[in-house]
Amino acid sequence: MSDAPLKDPPPASDAAEAEPPPGRVRKPVGWSMISILVLVLVCAGLVYRRDGADGVVEILTHDLSLFGGILPRVLAGCLLGAFIAEILPHEKVSRSLGPKSGLKGLLIGTAFGAILPGGPFTAYPVAAALLTVGADFGATIAMVVSWTLIGYGRAVAWELPIMGTEFTLWRIVISLPLPVLAGAFGRFVYARVYPSGAPE
Template sequence: MQADKPQPARRKRKTFDWPTAVLIAIVVSAAAYVFWRDGAARFFDVIWSDADLFVWMLPNVLAGCLIAALVTILLPRDTVSRWVGRDSGLKGILISAGAGIIVPGGPFTIYPIAAAFLGMGADVAAVVTLITSWTTIGMSRALVWELPFLGFDFVLWRWLAALPLAILAGLIVRAIERYWRAGAKP
């Protein structure tokens, strides 16, 4: 039996940080501006509309997080790290591009899965490739919308044009990471 390898260190996250503070400041400023410009009636109309959107989105986000949690249970960390980790090379980027093509669902699914992969030791470049491939190629969108309306030729040409973009995005991120890591060493 293979000896257990040490798990990749998880990045510690703060509960509250500067990007969150900036986002809250922008939201509060925008809300105050709407209240000042359009009055209380419009302000509360916007608040209720946003609350409706939140109530509609919450089950979708929870389902996406549940799927991501199941992915972390089904896929061993060392396998994810080996296939799409920092040392996976071009193979990891190609695997991520292929996975991005076949992952179904919308943003409520892909972003929690991408976060789960990062937490399991996947390389940032591989996750960027996954999301770019899902965004630009996405088989579920092609099968449901593009193929019936635009035909096979269109889908084939779009895929041939878009696949290099996803791979290129991953390679660019990997090169930038390598540059930063090399610059950080004395």
């Protein structure tokens, strides 16, 4: 029998800190990706039948050029989401925007979505980052709906100059409850579809 001293097991708090926070596992190829690929192949076949190979090549060339212009913004948005997921304290986010945050979490998500600047290349990576660090579906839905309906950036840059102050203010006031209602309904449905937690 060895006389070597037994090492004490590490404290539970240290072990918990060493483990990476649980995140949503994203499959690289899902049903949505397969559906889009099938539609692309069908449309390419129809174009080839009507315009031949030249028509298909022309579309591919144009779309590759478009993809090259969009790619830097997609990359910047994904990097923003990744950095936010690392910077935000998971416990505070879970407490403020998690499943037990109640109405407060929905209101915080709504307010955050309303002031979030940028387009979809910013909003959706940030929403994905919030889900990763502990926000629930309800608060995240409230954020995305608020960004879509209330977003101050679009209201100031486009709506006020074109539609006028009165229309913009009334549209915002009428839209205010919708993100909260959507988030509450999303939270209700999600809790019943996935009673044991997030899907794998």
